[in-house]
Amino acid sequence: MLVFAVSDKGGTGRSVTSGNIVYRTALTGRDVCYLDFDFGSPTAGTVFQIEKLVSGLPGTGLHSYLQGRTQTPNCVDVWAESEGETLRRQPPGSGRLELFPGDRDGGEFPASEETVARCAELFLSLEEQYDVALVDLSAGRSYAVETALAATSAEQLRHVTVRWLVFHRWTHQHIRAAHDLVHGANGIIAAGKANYHDEGELRRSIRFVRTAVVQPNSPSLAGLRPEQVAWLENCNGSLQTLAGRLGLGRTSLLGTVPLEPLLQFREQLISDHDVRQRRTANQETVDAFASLAEKLHDERAWEAM
Numbered sequence: 001m002l003v004f005a006v007s008d009k010g011g012t013g014r015s016v017t018s019g020n021i022v023y024r025t026a027l028t029g030r031d032v033c034y035l036d037f038d039f040g041s042p043t044a045g046t047v048f049q050i051e052k053l054v055s056g057l058p059g060t061g062l063h064s065y066l067q068g069r070t071q072t073p074n075c076v077d078v079w080a081e082s083e084g085e086t087l088r089r090q091p092p093g094s095g096r097l098e099l100f101p102g103d104r105d106g107g108e109f110p111a112s113e114e115t116v117a118r119c120a121e122l123f124l125s126l127e128e129q130y131d132v133a134l135v136d137l138s139a140g141r142s143y144a145v146e147t148a149l150a151a152t153s154a155e156q157l158r159h160v161t162v163r164w165l166v167f168h169r170w171t172h173q174h175i176r177a178a179h180d181l182v183h184g185a186n187g188i189i190a191a192g193k194a195n196y197h198d199e200g201e202l203r204r205s206i207r208f209v210r211t212a213v214v215q216p217n218s219p220s221l222a223g224l225r226p227e228q229v230a231w232l233e234n235c236n237g238s239l240q241t242l243a244g245r246l247g248l249g250r251t252s253l254l255g256t257v258p259l260e261p262l263l264q265f266r267e268q269l270i271s272d273h274d275v276r277q278r279r280t281a282n283q284e285t286v287d288a289f290a291s292l293a294e295k296l297h298d299e300r301a302w303e304a305m
């Protein structure tokens with residue numbers, strides 16, 4: 001399965017949530033890889049806690065591969081290379097967790113016929129080697145999104161299961177932006193059609209993920225004043241209405257990740273150890289990541305809307 005992570009804006013939680021989704025998927029025993037296609041601002045090294053990759057790889061990453069400077073992109077085993085205390089050892093029963101970083105100082109580059117062909121070849125080979133290959137794409141209607149849409153329309157990838165996750169924060173502005181990224185005049189559906197995708201199939205493969213959502217009645221917000229809770233509930237209602245009207249309501253929603261204080265301060269994977277022993281992260285956050293990971297493989301979550 002190929003999973004594409006997109007968002008209209010930067011800072012939506014796309015990379016951190018995606019990283020945690022692949023981590024949770026690996027913990028269930030599936031083999032997963034994460035591809036850093038955020039060509040302008042690599043973050044995967046930070047999220048997976050691999051210091052030497054914080055600003056990408058010198059030379060042999062995805063930029064080099066897609067632009068034809070190396071035959072195979074470098075792949076890093078997160079269980080072996082991460083400096084994260086609980087990531088360093090592969091838990092028994094878990095699958096492979098591997099990372100394909102971009103190049104240091106790589107930058108954005110347009111989708112040429114050659115990059116698209118190389119990209120399709122890579123996707124096909126990763127789809128065969130892993131249960132899930134998640135591709136974290138640059139924000140907005142970027143070259144990376146264009147490349148992914150063009151590559152997945154290639155004949156040899158037609159049989160592959162493809163999912164699109166659209167990440168957005170829970171505000172009026174973000175809901176509208178996420179809608180436009182998918183349904184706008186120059187959005188993913190329009191661009192997909194221009195790339196010879198079947199419109200119905202493409203629509204069925206897209207789901208939204210709400211990130212960093214304040215849940216007014218969550219136990220972790222027990223200290224809020226009644227006026228604050230009432231205001232939040234009111235606002236939440238108006239956001240629900242807007243989301244429903246723009247086609248981001250219940251049927252197209254894959255899941256919601258609560259606001260997690262730990263992630264406000266650091267981009268990272270959250271382990272069960274962080275929740276149970278250190279008690280620095282909330283169980284609801286990990287449950288949300290695990291649920292998203294599970295739903296990737298739950299056909300009922302991807303039925304026609």
Ligand SMILES: Nc1ncnc2c1ncn2[C@@H]1O[C@H](COP(=O)(O)OP(=O)(O)O)[C@@H](O)[C@H]1O
Pocket residue numbers: 007009010011012013014015016017043211212213257258259260261263264265266267268
């Ligand atoms: N559920 C959450 N609660 C609180 N902060 C979050 C949550 N998810 C992500 N963040 C934080 O939001 C910021 C942006 O996240 P990031 O994944 O880098 O966004 P993007 O990839 O969309 O640019 C990071 O500091 C991250 O740790």
Ligand SMILES: [Mg+2]
Pocket residue numbers: 011014015016038043
């Ligand atoms: Mg990111």
